[in-house]
Amino acid sequence: MAQKRPLFVMMVVVLFLAALFGVKTIADALRKEKAYQLTVNGRKWFTVARKDSLENMLDEYQKQYLANIDKNARIKRISFSQRVKITEVVVDRDEIGTLEAAKEKIYAVEDEAVAIEVKQGDNFWNLAKANDITVKDLEIFNPDMDPDKIFPGDKLVVKPFNPVLDVVIELENTVVESVPFKVEYRNDNTLYKNQKKILKEGIEGQKEVSYNITLLNGYQRSLKVKNERMIKEAVNAIVQIGTRKTVFKGGRVNYGVVSGKRISSLYGYRIHPITGRRRFHDGLDIAAAYGNGVYAYTDGRVVASGWNGGYGLCVLIDHGNGLQTRYAHLSKIYVSVGQKVSTAAKIGAVGSSGSSTGPHLHFEVIKNGRTQNPLNYL
Ligand SMILES: [Zn+2]
Known part of the structure; x- marks a missing residue:
């Protein structure tokens, strides 16, 4: 029958191929599986079976850096400094790794944070100098410390925590800040030099300031004022100052x-x-x-x-x-x-x-x- 011819031809071709490449190759082809590969800056890190598990893991990793951010802040974007990509691949079953192994790589640390203990007589300036960083860095690494109020025994971070995968968070936050009052001096020739008379006490004002902030691994990388809105104007103090010689x-x-x-x-x-x-x-x-x-x-x-x-x-x-x-x-x-x-x-x-x-x-x-x-x- 003419209908049987194509089947016959196919069987001949399969046998021919089997003879050519060996039976093992066909068995291997049957062992291949669809999986998901993570690359960082183009370099392959690992392959896992499930995409959603990997995505959740990366998500959780990034979110740990949200812990110290003001609950009222608006998080605009969370990303990695590195190019992190998930690609669908077909690989040998042996190449698919466990989620535990994947987690270890994602959470890898390059440098642990280094902290020092404040000694009597220390200040931000000498500590920054001694640790080869700027005073501004020291403030950024220790956001909860007031530079004017450090005491012996306090711990200060002088080298920040540095993970392998760097997390960048962009956020916007609005806070109320006080507006200092100015002092208007009025010359008064009835008062002698060095004499002062307060005619009106100054009162601090209040303003709402919106900041655009970028964090790198939880530390401030940039902070810019986006907008300011006056809530209450400051009232200037008026002081009469003597000019009389x-x-x-x-x-x-x-x-x-x-x-x-x-x-x-x-x-x-x-x-x-x-x-x-x-x-x-x-x-x-x-x-x-x-x-x-x-x-x-x-x-x-x-x-x-x-x-x-x-x-x-x-x-x-x-x-x-x-x-x-x-x-x-x-x-x-x-x-x-x-x-x-x-x-x-x-x-x-x-x-x-x-x-x-x-x-x-x-x-x-x-x-x-x-x-x-x-x-x-x-
Ligand atoms: Zn006298």
Whole structure:
């Protein structure tokens, strides 16, 4: 029958091939199987039977680096630095490896992390230098450490964990940060140099900052501000700063309110030069030449003027806000009660009136009824 001819021809061909290559080759061909091969940068790592198991393993490996990331962050991409590829192949059954062996290769480590213990006197700068890394690296390797607050016994990573397969994670995170306030200085010629007066306290603001972050094996590789949104503006502090220069220049000491020779007695306890008793001196004595001008500390109104017991000829000026200044032992007074005076107005002359051992100005600063150390005001 004509129909049997093709079958016959095929059998002849098979027998011919079997004779040519040997029976073993056909048996081998029957032992081949479909499998999945992992290549890294083009190099074959291993072959496993199941694709989903391999994919899950790689997935799990990558996800271990998500553990320390803010739960509110948006993970945009997880990838490998290396070219990692899964290819379907047909291989001999013997070539198919176990998942355990595959896992060992995937989780292989090139360098374990190296940590050191902080010793007394260490800081980020000397530790970075000693370990041949930058201060920035040290901060990146130790994200939970505050560089200003490291203590002996703390452990610091100086060489990061370095796996064979490098995981790159790209994420976006938005955090609220404080906005520092600025200080506006206003020149004030009624205050002497070094004197400051806070007119308004500053208040920190708040802003929302979105960052684009890239991590390599869990360590920050790049961090860029993507967007900033002000939630609450900072309120600037306003500070008045004195510009007023001393009254006279030259070899003499100048205290603003008088051109003197020296401070002859400080504020506080002292042995009184006349009574010899220990007592509290509630002003500053500035030895000065008889007749030297005495000037108003700052703007104000004269509330007392004239003889006042031990003070001798004395002027008391009220500057408002609970501040008063007193000028005692004068030889002359140029102002009267109720008179407005401006800063540095000449109000009297140095003398030795009252309980005084020589020409000097006794200068007192009174805040809310209590005397203050005038050195804090001059
Ligand atoms: Zn005095």
